[in-house]
Amino acid sequence: MKDKKLNRRLETFVRGILILGSASFVFQFLVVPGIIWNSCLYGFLAFSLCLLLFTKKYTIGRPLLFGAMLLLVFGLADLGYGKVSSERLEEGYFTNDLKIMTYNLSFRTQNLETNCSVIQQADPDILLVQELTPHWSEKLQASIGANYPYQEKIVFERARGLGIYSKFRIGDSKVFRNAENKPYAQTVELYISDKIFQLINVHLASPNKALKSFTQFIPRYYKNHQTRKAQLKTLKDYAEEEAPKFDCQFWVGDFNTMKYDPLFKRLRTHWLNTFDEVGTGRGLTFPNSSRLWPLITIDYILARGKAQCLESKVLSGGDSDHLAIMTKMKI
Numbered sequence: 001m002k003d004k005k006l007n008r009r010l011e012t013f014v015r016g017i018l019i020l021g022s023a024s025f026v027f028q029f030l031v032v033p034g035i036i037w038n039s040c041l042y043g044f045l046a047f048s049l050c051l052l053l054f055t056k057k058y059t060i061g062r063p064l065l066f067g068a069m070l071l072l073v074f075g076l077a078d079l080g081y082g083k084v085s086s087e088r089l090e091e092g093y094f095t096n097d098l099k100i101m102t103y104n105l106s107f108r109t110q111n112l113e114t115n116c117s118v119i120q121q122a123d124p125d126i127l128l129v130q131e132l133t134p135h136w137s138e139k140l141q142a143s144i145g146a147n148y149p150y151q152e153k154i155v156f157e158r159a160r161g162l163g164i165y166s167k168f169r170i171g172d173s174k175v176f177r178n179a180e181n182k183p184y185a186q187t188v189e190l191y192i193s194d195k196i197f198q199l200i201n202v203h204l205a206s207p208n209k210a211l212k213s214f215t216q217f218i219p220r221y222y223k224n225h226q227t228r229k230a231q232l233k234t235l236k237d238y239a240e241e242e243a244p245k246f247d248c249q250f251w252v253g254d255f256n257t258m259k260y261d262p263l264f265k266r267l268r269t270h271w272l273n274t275f276d277e278v279g280t281g282r283g284l285t286f287p288n289s290s291r292l293w294p295l296i297t298i299d300y301i302l303a304r305g306k307a308q309c310l311e312s313k314v315l316s317g318g319d320s321d322h323l324a325i326m327t328k329m330k331i
Helices: 002-030 038-054 062-086 112-122 134-143 217-245 262-267 274-278
Strands: 097-104 126-130 150-154 162-166 169-177 183-192 195-203 248-254 299-306 308-315 324-330
Touching: 097 112, 097 248, 097 299, 112 134, 112 324, 126 195, 126 248, 134 162, 150 169, 150 183, 162 169, 162 183, 162 195, 169 217, 183 217, 195 217, 217 248, 217 262, 274 299, 274 308, 274 324, 299 324
Parallel strands: 097 126, 195 248
Antiparallel strands: 097 324, 126 162, 150 162, 169 183, 183 195, 248 299, 308 324
């Protein structure tokens, strides 16, 4: 009798876990995309399946089949995205190493020296920054400007500034602006030896307003998601049109989009996330603070075309709320 009660309770618990996991999956894709990590969903399902598989007196039934099907579908989908993404780089004759670094400097940063120190120690060939304020522009020019003879900057108050610092010649550039005429992306042509590359530096719309309002979180986050979706489509269409001109393209910066957001998953079918290819660790970049370890990834270095990934890493230190990422490529 006790065994039957235990099994009934276990069955109720497992069904609850499966329902919760499924609901969270639907919730994150349809209501607030990307907020609940897929890894949490996998955890729910894997845990329930373990209970089912290792409880001998439990009858294998619909919950097991349902959970197994979900795991199989989601697992194959993730593997498919990864396989397609890894094929975005092409073989070629590579003669140069190239270090690319992206860093959201944070317009609120008080201790500018620590961020400059991170950049100086990394010594990238190409530095792409976000939240480039007039104060930050002056500081970077004084500390590292001499190392980067080619610069393309959009200096802005608060969070909308963008900048590209290069040791190699920069050609034509283009700026993308939102409805308020504030920049969210810049592109430049980069010339190295006899090859030409495209750099796209982005800082997509931030969900900051949604995070500050508990009562308005869902509508504000959904609106932010739609804005980011439109910005990504504009940039994706532009990059597709320009692609034949370049040996390789790099899409870099603060995407304000987590790895498990459907927007990023779709992006991976066209671009390779270099950290996924050759990075070590979890690659978490935000938030960086003395009180809290980074919890999510929203900063990326994406690539496609003729190039080879050598290594990628998140750089520790700095006083920004973001950690920097640097990738070394063979081009």
